[in-house]
Amino acid sequence: MSNVLCIDTSNQPMSVAVYKDNQLAVELTVNIKRNHSIQLMPAVRDLMKQAELKPNELTEIVVGEGPGSFTGIRIGMTTAKSLAWTLNIPIKTVSSLELVAGSMLYQKGFVCPFFDARRGNVFTGLYETNYGDIDCLEEDGHTDMESWLSHLKELEQPITFVSPNGDDFHSMINSYLRDQAIILDQAMSLPRASLLYPISQTKEESPVHLVKPNYQRMTQAEANWIKQHKDESTNE
Amino acid sequence: MSETNEIILAIETSCDETAVAVVQGGRKLLSNVVATQMDIHEKYGGVVPEIASRHHIEQMTVVMEQALDEASLTVDDLDAVAVTEGPGLVGALLIGVNAAKAIAFANDLPLIGVHHIAGHIYANRLMQEFEFPLLSLVVSGGHTELIYMKQHGDYEVIGETRDDAAGEAYDKVAKALNLPYPGGPVLDKLAQEGEDLYQFPRAWLEDGSYDFSFSGLKTAVINKLNQMKQKGENYRVEDIAASFQASVIEVLTEKTFKATNDLGVKQLIVAGGVSANKGLREALHQKFDNRDIDLMIPPLYLCTDNAAMIGATASIHYHQGEFKDLSLNANPGLMLG
Numbered sequence: 338m339s340n341v342l343c344i345d346t347s348n349q350p351m352s353v354a355v356y357k358d359n360q361l362a363v364e365l366t367v368n369i370k371r372n373h374s375i376q377l378m379p380a381v382r383d384l385m386k387q388a389e390l391k392p393n394e395l396t397e398i399v400v401g402e403g404p405g406s407f408t409g410i411r412i413g414m415t416t417a418k419s420l421a422w423t424l425n426i427p428i429k430t431v432s433s434l435e436l437v438a439g440s441m442l443y444q445k446g447f448v449c450p451f452f453d454a455r456r457g458n459v460f461t462g463l464y465e466t467n468y469g470d471i472d473c474l475e476e477d478g479h480t481d482m483e484s485w486l487s488h489l490k491e492l493e494q495p496i497t498f499v500s501p502n503g504d505d506f507h508s509m510i511n512s513y514l515r516d517q518a519i520i521l522d523q524a525m526s527l528p529r530a531s532l533l534y535p536i537s538q539t540k541e542e543s544p545v546h547l548v549k550p551n552y553q554r555m556t557q558a559e560a561n562w563i564k565q566h567k568d569e570s571t572n573e
Numbered sequence: 574m575s576e577t578n579e580i581i582l583a584i585e586t587s588c589d590e591t592a593v594a595v596v597q598g599g600r601k602l603l604s605n606v607v608a609t610q611m612d613i614h615e616k617y618g619g620v621v622p623e624i625a626s627r628h629h630i631e632q633m634t635v636v637m638e639q640a641l642d643e644a645s646l647t648v649d650d651l652d653a654v655a656v657t658e659g660p661g662l663v664g665a666l667l668i669g670v671n672a673a674k675a676i677a678f679a680n681d682l683p684l685i686g687v688h689h690i691a692g693h694i695y696a697n698r699l700m701q702e703f704e705f706p707l708l709s710l711v712v713s714g715g716h717t718e719l720i721y722m723k724q725h726g727d728y729e730v731i732g733e734t735r736d737d738a739a740g741e742a743y744d745k746v747a748k749a750l751n752l753p754y755p756g757g758p759v760l761d762k763l764a765q766e767g768e769d770l771y772q773f774p775r776a777w778l779e780d781g782s783y784d785f786s787f788s789g790l791k792t793a794v795i796n797k798l799n800q801m802k803q804k805g806e807n808y809r810v811e812d813i814a815a816s817f818q819a820s821v822i823e824v825l826t827e828k829t830f831k832a833t834n835d836l837g838v839k840q841l842i843v844a845g846g847v848s849a850n851k852g853l854r855e856a857l858h859q860k861f862d863n864r865d866i867d868l869m870i871p872p873l874y875l876c877t878d879n880a881a882m883i884g885a886t887a888s889i890h891y892h893q894g895e896f897k898d899l900s901l902n903a904n905p906g907l908m909l910g
């Protein structure tokens with residue numbers, strides 16, 4: 338029987354779920370701008386208590402690996418990795434975009450999850466759900482929303498857009514895709530940690546020391562360094 | 574303080590070292606693992622906070638496992654988990670803090686938050702027992718402080734830098750001299766081969782003050798370099814280094830000397846990354862060796878950032894019953910005392 342702790346803190350929402358004997362026992366999703374570092378561990382403790390489980394009764398951990406807020410991802414993942422390591426139990430990771438796309442898990446069709454990455458950019462990918470199965474059609478990445486939307490338009494398929502970021506991009510989506518776009522209500526678009534467990538069923542377990550965030554974006558310092566060295570080599 | 578043999582797993586991730594140690598009874602080092610990122614940040618000429626955090630999360634469980642393995646212990650042998658809660662780089666601190674909280678929760682262990690500078694001071698207790706009152710000179714990339722202690726866990730900052738920390742001044746002057754990263758140790762080495770030809774200013778500040786100021790000195794060095802370059806004068810980098818270092822060291826040792834006299838302390842503890850500086854070590858030995866005061870400078874592996882010092886400090890918190898709950902957060906601006 339599986340007792341599984343699921344965590345996602347990759348963006349503003351914090352979501353934690355506990356499965357007991359394969360059944361979802363408790364879940365907490367908070368979408369208020371708070372500090373994940375202060376909130377997460379007490380939330381895990383409280384949920385475990387409500388599920389009447391001791392830490393050493395956990396059999397598996399599933400964590401959202403990003404993309405999203407670099408700091409947010411690391412808080413969830415450090416917690417998940419450290420728990421999995423010290424309890425000596427398996428850990429699995431799931432894309433935080435796939436998790437959000439999971440809102441449409443039991444429907445059929447194309448799903449585009451996205452997170453605001455500022456200055457008109459988004460973290461996004463394209464998924465297809467089919468009554469409980471989810472497939473990745475286009476890998477997660479970091480792109481500007483306008484060119485991504487022009488690309489999606491060429492698919493000529495209805496696409497459901499899912500994002501916890503409210504309606505910042507809604508008018509842009511509607512103007513590019515018109516009838517092709519369905520925008521899921523915000524309340525349905527939050528990451529729900531409980532979905533990490535069903536989505537993780539098809540994923541491989543990861544060696545705990547190798548688990549790391551999937552930022553989908555290099556750091557500014559690395560980007561600058563590469564740019565500078567490219568400039569230097571073209572100048573020479 | 575009662576003698577016990579509590580075993581503490583300590584974590585330190587305040588800058589660019591992922592460090593975990595196991596310390597018994599505050600004084601016995603069972604293991605001390607440091608994964609440094611120095612070579613990673615080298616090409617950027619300084620620590621890049623986001624890159625540091627990215628490496629910490631990849632190293633964290635590896636280093637914890639290695640620390641327990643080297644101590645030949647398991648988590649079941651631990652009595653507490655301790656972590657640096659600040660000061661430091663927030664993103665870097667967060668990895669250690671959240672790892673420590675997870676280990677504490679999973680194993681039902683008490684959680685201890687440690688101040689990084691207290692850690693540097695307590696690194697010395699792994700070598701020798703403290704005698705109070707004592708004075709500590711903390712010199713690092715982020716700190717230049719004189720701290721007076723009447724008893725364990727009691728810190729009174731009697732002097733501190735008003736601008737650049739000593740280590741910061743070293744890094745900036747090293748940059749002006751185009752020295753490779755990290756500049757401080759390279760500058761120290763060059764200074765050994767040079768002479769104090771330039772007599773840069775000593776910042777004594779107002780009478781009786783134990784505070785420090787190094788930004789004027791840094792500016793004087795940079796101005797001198799520019800002047801000589803404009804006039805096409807030749808100079809030896811070694812002499813610039815020696816002249817800069819002579820000013821820093823004279824101010825540090827004289828102010829420290831005055832404070833030890835004024836306060837009548839039994840021990841002087843030197844702590845922080847810059848206490849690895851050879852010139853400073855020599856000057857302090859010259860000043861204090863024949864005096865009625867114990868000069869304690871940690872061995873090099875305890876000068877730079879490590880988790881052994883966090884474990885040594887945590888032992889004091891453990892005995893004083895100072896524990897944190899699971900809402901503990903990283904505190905980049907944490908004050909001492």
Ligand SMILES: [Zn+2]
Pocket residue numbers: 689693713845846877878
């Ligand atoms: Zn330090």
